[in-house]
Amino acid sequence: MTPDKNTETDPLPPRRFGLQPRTILVLAVIWVILWGEYTLFFLISGVLVGLIITLVFPMPPVWFAGRFRPLRALQALAGLLVDIVRSSISVVATVLRPGPPVRSGIIRVNLLSDSDLYEALTCELVNLVPGTLVVEARRSTRSVYLHVLDIEADNAVDDARDNFRKAELRVLRALASKDEIQQALSKEGA
Structure with missing residues (x-):
């Protein structure tokens, strides 16, 4: 896939539906950090919150064709x-x-x-x-x-x-x- 140029004539990229494991993991870590308690309960609840967020509010893919310098x-x-x-x-x-x-x-x-x-x-x-x-x-x-x-x-x-x-x-x-x-x-x- 090539990066979407996002001009007025190009359509917006499609939203990603389905599981997004990396996004769910990041959201779970943020959830645990915000609560400030590092327990299994908060980790599991963070995964559930991340799952709900990614399913209810799917985001379009972010294209990255460069490299980190x-x-x-x-x-x-x-x-x-x-x-x-x-x-x-x-x-x-x-x-x-x-x-x-x-x-x-x-x-x-x-x-x-x-x-x-x-x-x-x-x-x-x-x-x-x-x-x-x-x-x-x-x-x-x-x-x-x-x-x-x-x-x-x-x-x-x-x-x-x-x-x-x-x-x-x-x-x-x-x-x-x-x-x-x-x-x-x-x-x-x-």
């Missing part, structure tokens, strides 16, 4: 930490600055990749950085809407878009195939 993943983590520190300082300075109230806004950012996995990971990374928040992700148009703090600052909109794209490129370089990276870089240059 540990060095690039460390670079992505370092970039995230730098973004968090830089943005935290900026948010504190914005909040403590005297003057009129800060105006925020919502902007649209087009994604460079067609992968649900890379979109979700990028959105999670961006949500960890203070000052921006993903409020909506549209699969049909491959775009996300970001809430940006202090939209009237110099180049705030362009900076927010650039920061999102840098985060997406970090994710792609850490996980995507060479073809996916080249496709994203060609979209970025366009």
Whole structure:
């Protein structure tokens, strides 16, 4: 099977029905961790909860055609930490600055990749950085809407878009195939 490109003309991938053992196991482990008691009862109840969730709410498959690059993943983590520190300082300075109230806004950012996995990971990374928040992700148009703090600052909109794209490129370089990276870089240059 080839990855679904998820454009407006392509149908959504079919949902997976039936048993999903890995998903059930992950949900069972999360269940046990949330309860904080590591007993056979909570493990069995976690498996049952995972089974019910996967049967009632089947998810579409997530395609992964890339490969994990540990060095690039460390670079992505370092970039995230730098973004968090830089943005935290900026948010504190914005909040403590005297003057009129800060105006925020919502902007649209087009994604460079067609992968649900890379979109979700990028959105999670961006949500960890203070000052921006993903409020909506549209699969049909491959775009996300970001809430940006202090939209009237110099180049705030362009900076927010650039920061999102840098985060997406970090994710792609850490996980995507060479073809996916080249496709994203060609979209970025366009």
